[in-house]
Amino acid sequence: MPDLGLEVLWRGKNFVRLLGGLWVALRISLIAAGISVVAGILLGIAASRKRSVSSVILRIWLGIIHIMPQMVLLFLMYFGTTRAFGWNLSGETAAIIVFSLWGAAEMGDLVRGAVSSIPVIQRESAEALGLKPFQVYRWIILPQAVRRLLPLSINLITRMIKTTSLVTLIGVVEILKVAQQIIEANRKASPNAAFGVFLTIFVMYYLACRPLSLAAKKLEKHWR
């Protein structure tokens, strides 16, 4: 059997350190996802009114975020703005800001799409029953929009978790950084550590993201 370099994981606290790195990655994406969902819903509802100022802002913002590599945004935020404006940002904070800007734009667009995909006559049918505008949103529009939205937003969160692998480039010690440190430190004792460590990361990412995409599929089926 070839040496897969797995034994390095059991040396010292290496495995726990990897888990810690994964947690950093998850923490960044989950905080950013939370901010994105709240901001995205507000932005999306505002933008669902045609020709509103907010819909124009959202479109421009989204246009920029879409074509911009995430790395450029991260570098701009972490190296650029700290110099230019002289403030202090930790890598993790910078990452959360960038991910939130990205997530809020995409989430906003998803919400806008979901809300405006509900036929006008559904709203009219609810109004004709004497429901007040707020009640129409609460009981008719939003529940139907959320059903269309949830699978898509889970997909977005999964993409966020994946993209955290970039934040190592602005000095955040997340799972990939920890991996490099472990491999580096054990180069003599376990020359094959790279395979074992990255294989472990492979499995960890899978275990972290798979339940989300399963849940998305399940909800999609459940709600049709």
Added chain:
Amino acid sequence: MAETILSISHLTKRFDDQTILEDLSLEVREGEVVVIVGSSGCGKSTLLRCINALEDIQGGEIRLRGELIRYGSKNLPEMRRKVGMVFQNYELFPHLTVLENILLAPVKAQKRSREEVREEALTLLDRVGLKEKAGSYPRQLSGGQKQRVAIVRALCMHPEILLFDEVTAALDPEMVREVLDVIVSLADQGKTMLIVTHEMSFARAVADRIILLEDRNILEESDPETFFTAPKTEQAKKFLQSFEFNRKNKAEA
């Protein structure tokens, strides 16, 4: 004579620069069944939509038992609760069960007790033969069943008047009857109704009064017997002829 429930006076409705209805006046008395007919695109749906202010109007006024129904007014939701509307394509809420569809507005808008409305909803569902569908979702029902649920949903609000907009136009022929039978029985119970339909034998049976809408206004208005056997205007004759078929070269019997 029974009290006037709905009173439309000098109604004018325009979309941009296109005038759909002009200076139209109409009164509906308590317990009366008024059927509106007219060629496609003449403004029948628009008239019904104006009545519960789904459309803004450009002139005239609409009153329900003397109270103004006005687009954008503060008490509009309250007024709309007194007007039951049934749409051509049912417009049930797809994410709610049949029973939830019916209970939503009585409970949330009228603040009635859930238990009481539930009881009533089940009785009404039973009457239209759909009690066992209370827990189903709209997508699990046929068109005819959906439309009967939509009627029950409107009835449960105890409206002063019911508006029906071509409620069988989207149905397969074999389902038309089950829906029209329900409306006929409502007429027998003395409900006040304003019905737009293309089903002429139904119109003749159910109506107390028939109105022909043509060219932005009411063109002819009479009791069903007169309307169908002795129409006064040329347009009414033409309209009625459009429901008949004649083969020119068939031998007379």
